[in-house]
Amino acid sequence: MSVWTPPRLVDLAGMNLLREDALAFSALEDLPTELFPPLFMEAFDGRCIETLKAMVQAWPFVRLPLGALIDMPHVGPLQAVLEALDVMLGQKVRSRRCKLRVLDLRNTGQNFWSMWSGASTHGCSSSRIAPVAEHRSRTKQPLASLRVFIDLSLKKRTLDNFLTYLLRWVEQRKDSIHLCCKKLKIFAMPMENIMKVLSMVQLDCIQEVQVKCIWHLSTLAMFAPILGKMSNLQRLLLSHIYTSASEKQERRHVLQITSQFLRLDHLRDLHLESPSFLEGCLDQMLRCLKNPLDNLSITNCLLSESDLTHLSQCQNISQLKGLDLRGVTLTDFSPEVLQVLLEKVAATLQELDLDLCGIRDSQFEALLTALSHCSQLSYFSLCGNLLSMSVMEKMLRHTAELPLSQERYPAPQESYSPLGAPLEGRLAQLQAELLEILGDLGRPRTIWISLSPCPQCGDEICYHMEPIIYSCTTPA
Template sequence: MGVWNPLRLLNLAALSLLRDEALAISTLEYLPTELFPPVFILAFYGRHSETLKAMVHAWPFVRLPLGGLMQMPNRGTLQAVLDGIDVLLAQKDRPRRCKLRVLDLRNTGQDFWSMLSGDGSRGCSGSLMAPVAEDRSRTKQPLAPLEVFVELCLKESNLDEFLTYLMSWVEQRKGSIHLCCKKLKIIVMPTENITKVLSTVQLDCIQEVHINSTWNLSTLATFAPFLGQMGNVQRLLLSHIHLSAFEEQQQHVFQFTSQLLRLHHLRDLYMESPSFLEGCLDQMLRCLKTPLDNLSITNSLLTELDLTHLSQCSNISQLKGLNLSGVTLTNFSPELLQVLVEKVAATLQELELDLCGIRNSQLEAILPALSRCSQLRSFSLCGNLLSMAIMEKMLRHTAGLPCLSQELYPAPQESYSSQGILQPGRLIQLQAELLEILRDLGYPRTIWISSSPCTHCGYNTFYHLEPVVYGYNTPA
């Protein structure tokens, strides 16, 4: 006897029902809840538009994760679903079975379809959609009857057909539809198109903003008022915002930083190559309203006064991650770095100081504070030129850190010739000496040693990355 297959039986029942579309529509009022997902999937892929339309206003779940079925946006099937929503919105009283509150067009929801199509006994209630209630609690505006979630990655010169159609549909139903996204990513798109999109989206739903574009500072200033309306943003990433000639730097920086005053949930701030920041860091830090979890300022010019303001900022005292890679610190006071590390020692988990031009005296100054970073998990100093003596001191100061599991260090200064050329044989000898130091300290530990940054593979790429491993079973 063959094994009974509930998934196969559900699909057979759904296929049988869809052979007569009129019958399928008429029976939706009485269709068992566990049959809705398999029938919807088959109707979706079979382009049964009228059935899809009818199923929407009988949908027995809070969320309809349509994006999980859309490998490529299809206007026909999307339009059928939206037509069903129009019928739903036109009714004064919601149908008895319908619990639909969220249409999710993001590439998520595969678990929903596989679980509910494969095993109805595992639960089919609207409680599966609990995160929706959490999302809604964050918005300050009156709730719309229905929310439409999308992924927004703006990277073309013109809006694609799918997004253009959806935005037009939402625009005509502004009173009853909210277009929401949690993560906004802008790569390349004309400012007028960005404005068009953002004028349609519920900005207070956005929790994460990525701007990975070669914007100049004035463009960022133009975008800033939209950012200020994203009151629930938790993570902000800015990449390659450059300062053009003859720009009014102070005015544009003020236009941007003043909007940070409205971001009461900002926890993570990442800025790569922010050429406008030199001499203006204090202005930005004063506009932060909440303590940060992560701060990253990389490949940027900062002044010693900028770093002074950073070490004095009250909103970095709870940092878990600090990344200043590519910020030249060579001529900065060693005491300044010491104060900065002391400020974050109680909570810091990740510290990256790659390619900072750190000198032996600066590293030695932060060692006492570094030894108190009891939560530190990851520490990287790649691309700096440090002596073997200071590296030994560093390994001894960090030996007692209980959470430290990832350590990336530069090849010692003595690994290079006077012309700056790496000497592999000498590096092998120094690695053996580092192993002896680890053995002397007596803690199982792996450190990674790298040479100068690779000029062919990227600014933060290093070669000759080699592990130095000490364990209790390491041969003597």
């Protein structure tokens, strides 16, 4: 039998305020702060447009996290808020109640709404949402500029309705609106449109850029001056940058790009996926890094041995926490180069990915001592390399004292027929032997063994296999 819970007095008061817009207007100046968020949500869901506009102009918080409520592709709900902001921005002084300085259109702020609506007891960070004390001055507040936060994801050849409407609104109010974007993702959009969008963004607010589309090196060179203005950029990902120019033009484009790295004082994470232009010029890029990197990822491309030598000698990689060289063929490289590289980062490295690098037994054996010195290593992946069972046993013993929580290794080469087909019975036998080795080492450990290619889907690495788990049991 359910128990009827009567509505609270504050809830009844709120419903009463929403029945008649005129009553809401007259009451907002003295409405308790804690009623604003739940009433705003009611007005938003109920499309009480005039009440919504009035509440924006009297908003008693520094930040309005609208992105957590709004359906971004639709302009309607946003339009009502922007119209209210127009009125507010047109005033010489603000309402004595209004503290609004930030309109947040990102998908953040759920905790704010749930906390004030009573659905959650988790507090909000004061840096994100700053409530106003109930005791207020009766003096009206001078008008200040408004910051609008948005995460930009440029996916289409033309701007969608939402972004078009917002950018037009910002462009018409450049003196009083600062459009801030911390995360910029570019999937597919002509450079002309990208330039148009970013001309209205405070570039020094951008902290992360991901270019996840196919660009020619000349296109990246065109984008580079904009990149150089992102003075607070911390993470940069460039994917599938191809070159079709002459060697002379290519060198010029690389210089245009790398010279902008000199302006990126806060860059910490650099990820280069399939950079076809990088072979032979990695040192040029490394020389332009201003500060030590936390994470470096160079994947699915060709590098020369001199590139790797320059990498191992670079001072700005000595504090790396993550190193990813997936798909970089290292088969013919001197193992001493890889050894020096690992020794350089041994004190700080936490994640190491060497999948599909063509590493051979002799090379890997030379790395084992340096690998065992990586005292912070928690993630290690070596899938897609062809290593013998004896070398894998040595690897497990050399890494026994490391704080590894995720280990991914290739199936031993004895698991395959001479034609490269996996031998199911033989693989099971080798897995049992690996479990025995883990037992001899006497520490709880879980390792994943992957075939290459995957016999089920044909992918380069198989992720469908069960892990080998050794749980150390202490006698009662």
